[in-house]
Amino acid sequence: MLDYLIRCNRYVGLLLLILLIYLVPQYFQNKTHVFEQKNTLAYEETLYAAKHIERQIAYLIEVGDTIKSQLSDEDFSQHDMSLALDTKVKRILTHTLQSNKHRQEGQIFAVGVSLDKQIFNTPGAIASDQYELKSWYAFQSNNQIQIKPKNYDYTQIGSKKTQWYTKAVEQGRAIWQEPKFSSTSGAYIIGYSIPFFTDASRSQVAGVISLNYSLTELKSIMRARHFWKTGYGFVVSEQGNLIYHPNEQLAKQEVVLTNGGVSQYASKKDVILACYLRGGACFTERLMQRDAQAKTFQLQSGKAKVFSKLIAHTNWQLHVVFMTNELGYNAKELHRMYVNLVLVSTLFAINCIIGLYFKTRHRITTPSWLPSSWLFVGAISMSFMVGLALIAKEASVHLYEHQSDSLKLTDEQDVSKARARYLRYSDQIKQHPAQFVKTGILVRSIEYQNLNELVISGYIWQKYDLDGLIEDKQKGVVFADAVDGKLFYRFGEHHYRDITHNTETLGWYFKVVLPLAIDHSYYPFDSGTVSLRLKHLNMANNIVLEPDLNAYPLVYHSAKPGLNTVAKLTGWDIANSYFSLRKSNYETDFGISNYIDRYNLAELYFNVSIKRAFINPLITHVAPMMMVFVILFLLLILSTANQSQADVFGFNPMAVITGSSALMFSTMLWHSTLRGELNDAGINYYESYYFLAYLALALVTINSVLLSRTERMYFIHHKDNLLPRLFYWPFLSCALFFITYLKLG
Numbered sequence: 028m029l030d031y032l033i034r035c036n037r038y039v040g041l042l043l044l045i046l047l048i049y050l051v052p053q054y055f056q057n058k059t060h061v062f063e064q065k066n067t068l069a070y071e072e073t074l075y076a077a078k079h080i081e082r083q084i085a086y087l088i089e090v091g092d093t094i095k096s097q098l099s100d101e102d103f104s105q106h107d108m109s110l111a112l113d114t115k116v117k118r119i120l121t122h123t124l125q126s127n128k129h130r131q132e133g134q135i136f137a138v139g140v141s142l143d144k145q146i147f148n149t150p151g152a153i154a155s156d157q158y159e160l161k162s163w164y165a166f167q168s169n170n171q172i173q174i175k176p177k178n179y180d181y182t183q184i185g186s187k188k189t190q191w192y193t194k195a196v197e198q199g200r201a202i203w204q205e206p207k208f209s210s211t212s213g214a215y216i217i218g219y220s221i222p223f224f225t226d227a228s229r230s231q232v233a234g235v236i237s238l239n240y241s242l243t244e245l246k247s248i249m250r251a252r253h254f255w256k257t258g259y260g261f262v263v264s265e266q267g268n269l270i271y272h273p274n275e276q277l278a279k280q281e282v283v284l285t286n287g288g289v290s291q292y293a294s295k296k297d298v299i300l301a302c303y304l305r306g307g308a309c310f311t312e313r314l315m316q317r318d319a320q321a322k323t324f325q326l327q328s329g330k331a332k333v334f335s336k337l338i339a340h341t342n343w344q345l346h347v348v349f350m351t352n353e354l355g356y357n358a359k360e361l362h363r364m365y366v367n368l369v370l371v372s373t374l375f376a377i378n379c380i381i382g383l384y385f386k387t388r389h390r391i392t393t394p395s396w397l398p399s400s401w402l403f404v405g406a407i408s409m410s411f412m413v414g415l416a417l418i419a420k421e422a423s424v425h426l427y428e429h430q431s432d433s434l435k436l437t438d439e440q441d442v443s444k445a446r447a448r449y450l451r452y453s454d455q456i457k458q459h460p461a462q463f464v465k466t467g468i469l470v471r472s473i474e475y476q477n478l479n480e481l482v483i484s485g486y487i488w489q490k491y492d493l494d495g496l497i498e499d500k501q502k503g504v505v506f507a508d509a510v511d512g513k514l515f516y517r518f519g520e521h522h523y524r525d526i527t528h529n530t531e532t533l534g535w536y537f538k539v540v541l542p543l544a545i546d547h548s549y550y551p552f553d554s555g556t557v558s559l560r561l562k563h564l565n566m567a568n569n570i571v572l573e574p575d576l577n578a579y580p581l582v583y584h585s586a587k588p589g590l591n592t593v594a595k596l597t598g599w600d601i602a603n604s605y606f607s608l609r610k611s612n613y614e615t616d617f618g619i620s621n622y623i624d625r626y627n628l629a630e631l632y633f634n635v636s637i638k639r640a641f642i643n644p645l646i647t648h649v650a651p652m653m654m655v656f657v658i659l660f661l662l663l664i665l666s667t668a669n670q671s672q673a674d675v676f677g678f679n680p681m682a683v684i685t686g687s688s689a690l691m692f693s694t695m696l697w698h699s700t701l702r703g704e705l706n707d708a709g710i711n712y713y714e715s716y717y718f719l720a721y722l723a724l725a726l727v728t729i730n731s732v733l734l735s736r737t738e739r740m741y742f743i744h745h746k747d748n749l750l751p752r753l754f755y756w757p758f759l760s761c762a763l764f765f766i767t768y769l770k771l772g
Contacts, residue, residue, distance in 0.1 A: 043375040073334040073347040091221040120165035136241040137166035142234040195220035265342040366772035373414035411760035422771035423552045436606045465490040467575035488534035503564030511540035550711040551644035559633040572631035574606035599637040683731035715766045
């Protein structure tokens, strides 16, 4: 019989080994393939963004060279040329801005020509404006081109304000300026300066051509890129200044790359940027050195990868940050392969332990208090528990990612696509023309009102075109799923109002009560979404709400746009927040005539993804349940058919029944408390532990009764209840392992 078991153990071990040999390379090959594929796409996305910026830079350079070639033909020593030069320069600058105005992207905000003082050494040639200088500065204001002279001495050396001129003259070549605030445009700009000369010998500088490129254009380029939903990019100048960052307040700070450290503001708002400014000490250089000017870095914490690319002509650095969970990690197909690999590995390890026991059971020397059987039983139980922990750890990530909303709106491109889809469908069913209203939200707090309801407060705002068709009395927003509090907010009740560039912004402070509807099937690894369903106050005129993404500095969902940093929900970790649009589905017309022609078919949701904090279930439920299992094992240890030992321990079947009854009552109380907390009709994963505890309580009680009988049963009476004691922990750990595999796998 023993030889037969040994042969079976070998055959099973061989089969499991073959499965392992097949599964391990397949899993790592697929993981590497997914990893490389997503990394390649992220790398290409970075290159695409860089090329897009380079195209705009090349356009600025081309415009500057064109103006330079037109001015280089001038004879600045010619007598009385002021009027002719003035006319020519104004014509060139006006033509430049008018031509640029029709471009869809990369528009130049302003262009100027500033002459050097040496030009005026020729008497009677050119009449100066002030400071013995002559300059033209053309810019667009209210769709009109205005040309004015510079009102300061731009040739003054040592002034930060004049570096655009003095450095270009000093170096005798085109230069890119550090980002600065323009009082003329009221915006942050990047300057490009090109010196031009009096003759082909380039011996004397005639002046400097300046082109101002608005950061708004660069922002449009960066926001148009997806960067895999969670990513974002920032651009750093050659001097270490931030040229662009999605957090505009951060970009306006003087976060210069210095040896003295980084501003606390930068460190607090963007740890990856702060790491870069410190010299990349928290980066480890990684793969994909395909381009001499492109590198990949990984944050040492492993949470993010940074792809870097040098922008041609400028020596700027584009850094694109991708969150690693967007680069193929924990993909659905890999999750299933991983769980199966853990299953086979666990069974193979247990098979090896059993085989080792058969082979060495008479040769291992152990202390008298620890027979070799207990050593191997402990190893088997530990193998099952390690496998359980590995599956649970993987499932805690996979289950959260699997439930996430696929209709996230994370950038303006998403919003534009959703709007286009809606308009196509609306046109197909002959609806009234749709009107879109930008809507933003900032949630300040999320708290429990009771076990099933949340109190949510914060600010919400809407933007209206003053020339639009929506009347004041129709303006407002409704929290459609709220069960208490103020459900709708209208014009006249707003807490603030702002009018800028023909756009009216209305803002309200809100406080609503929402039901908490979460699927607890995987408790304590459950996760869910708290959603605020937003509708326009006027529901009969096809008015669609869409997110005001430009109101948030970072809109990738793990940056938690629309959520205050101090907002917390007891017992849960807030993972991310995002907007989504979902199709409305009501089986009524609400009494509205021509309902299908007029009703809004899409609804805006603001979603907060939450994931249960494991520490609370660990203390309140998992730890007590483990103690129940330990106490049951102690009752099993004390159960004996030896009368002398029974007298010493005070063992009798009634004592075991009494102890089991007390444990049963406690377990049922904890179980009832858990179901009351979750208020869920289904059976969740952790309830399997309670059912297993009920089974273990029954088996231990039955074992004590059978042990006290005079009729001998081999499994019960062999070596005074040894086999039930030996099988107790392997049985529990095996049951928990397969429950976890089937439920979470």
